[in-house]
Amino acid sequence: CNAFYLSSRKGGVQAWTYNYSTGPNQNWYEARKWCQKFFTDMVAIQNQEETNFFNDLLPFNPKYYWIGIHRVAGLWTSVNTSQNVPEEAQNWASAEPDTIPRQDCVEIYIKRARDTAKWNNENCNKLKGAVCYTASCKHESCSAHADCVESIGSHICKCHPGFRGLRCEEAITCKPFPHPDQGSHRCSNPYGSNHFNSSCHFLCEVGFRLIGAPQLICQANGLWNHPVPLCQVAQCPNLKYTNFSASSMNCSHPIAAFSYNSTCEFSCDEGYELIGQNQIICDRTGQWTATVPVCTGKLVIAFEFKSFCMVVN
Ligand SMILES: *[C@@H]1O[C@H](CO)[C@@H](O)[C@H](O)[C@H]1NC(C)=O
Ligand SMILES: *[C@@H]1O[C@H](CO)[C@@H](O)[C@H](O)[C@H]1NC(C)=O
Ligand SMILES: *[C@@H]1O[C@H](CO)[C@@H](O)[C@H](O)[C@H]1NC(C)=O
Ligand SMILES: *[C@@H]1O[C@H](CO)[C@@H](O)[C@H](O)[C@H]1NC(C)=O
Ligand SMILES: *[C@@H]1O[C@H](CO)[C@@H](O)[C@H](O)[C@H]1NC(C)=O
Ligand SMILES: *[C@@H]1O[C@H](CO)[C@@H](O)[C@H](O)[C@H]1NC(C)=O
Secondary structure, eight states, X not given: OOEEEEEOOBTTBOOOEEEEEEEEEEOHHHHHHHHHHHSSEEOOXXXXXXXHHHXXXXXXXXXXXXXXXXXXXXXXXXXXXXXXXXXXXXXXXXXXXXXXXTOOEEEEOTTOSSSTTOEEEEOTTSOEEEEEEEOSOOTTTSOTTEEEEEETTXXXXXXXXXXXXXXXXXXXXXXXOOOOTTEEEEEEOTTSTTBTTOEEEEEEOTTEEEESOSEEEBOTTSSBXXXXXXXXXXXXXXXXXXXXXXXEEEEEOSSSTTBTTOXXXXXXXXXXXXXXXXXXXXXXXXXXXXXXXXXXXXXXXXXXXXXXXXXXX
């Protein structure tokens, strides 16, 4: 076959290359097979830049050229993406597309006197030139975190959320956070610590309560999805002297007032009996280990009565 080479190289990046054939002219299906056999596919010219490029560079062929657009289920569809060509991207010659049956393939009027570089729908079995491209996107052109998008003379790596860089090889980072006091965290880092999708679980030491979200995730925007949580000491109900009249209460607070590990000791004035525990401790959950004891004189009578009964027995 009579193939020629057209190419555009920009900015040193490996370029899309175009080849075309007019010898012999082929029907749309053969033209596409030829493109796929020697190159990547038939071009689906869809913007003005590409239209101008081809209209300048392809030689005049009285049969014109097939392009990679055809009608599928009533819609004009691009072969390279299998997607419908949006109406605003369709570039029809005047009075096209017409409704003549079986005119389901698209040709481009290269260097025509009227309607130059416009589209016409034609019977797919007519014989015309073919315009093909060789993709610039190769398996290794972009990292796994990108879609490679063909562009005229080049390709672009369109990064998935959470990645950046020319090949989208770099995960977005979040700011490291301070280690929480009285707590710890464990992270799983699929792309490195403090990078996109890092996920950290927080735990507080015994006697401390987590305030905030227990899990932080580094998001695609480079921010953690929640503020760093705090560990707050477990707080017990405050005790006052009024709760324990005619006696004394002596509390120690190793961490904070009436909170985890605070210990209160009680004693009753002479002549009173203490009922309950003489020492209570604020536990890890913020509960006193027992209720506040009471001082009373009545116990003495009860005790004497009990002794009396025992003697009788
Ligand atoms: C397409 O163009 C390239 C670049 O010049 C050339 O090497 C290749 O032989 C051409 N392909 C065909 C089938 O002619
Ligand atoms: C592939 O399709 C896109 C959008 O549908 C278009 O912009 C692009 O020019 C097409 N590329 C080729 C080589 O046909
Ligand atoms: C990031 O994490 C989300 C949620 O677990 C997951 O659906 C997604 O696939 C992950 N993305 C990458 C690129 O690992
Ligand atoms: C202390 O006494 C007050 C009223 O005198 C009562 O409302 C409160 O519940 C008591 N606190 C405890 C811990 O017993
Ligand atoms: C309170 O208890 C501490 C330690 O047990 C002790 O040193 C201190 O003297 C006590 N104070 C009173 C007023 O009982
Ligand atoms: C609380 O008291 C327990 C028992 O005495 C001790 O082992 C622990 O270290 C204390 N915790 C804190 C945070 O002071």
